[in-house]
Amino acid sequence: MSSFFTGLTLLVMGLVVIVLIRGLVNMAKGGSGNTSNKLMQARVLLQAVAIALIMLTLWLTGGGRPS
Template identity: 45%
Template sequence: MTFSNTLVSIAVAAVALVLLLGLVNMLRGGSANTSQRLMRLRVILQFIAIILIVIVLWWRNG
């Protein structure tokens, strides 16, 4: 596995982890503030993951 694959995998795993934490918090009836914070973090991590994927694809095809 190359370094770029590892970066993308870590980014995607981070998004999945935050998503699962948000779902667990929601199902347990946790704080709405925590849910909002996790949702914002998930959106930021998704943005980073998409940017990484685009960079890796551009780099491999360039």
């Protein structure tokens, strides 16, 4: 079960990187400010989800403590 959450966490962290890069490219091109704002909101939401998944995975696995 913890490997599922680990994989899901890695997926969400990858999505954070993709959204971040899209936002940087949009900013470098001088794109719409509305698009930049939406990308920033998506990044913040994905980061919150990633942190929650990391904490859940640590809780489920005992945080790396020996059993």
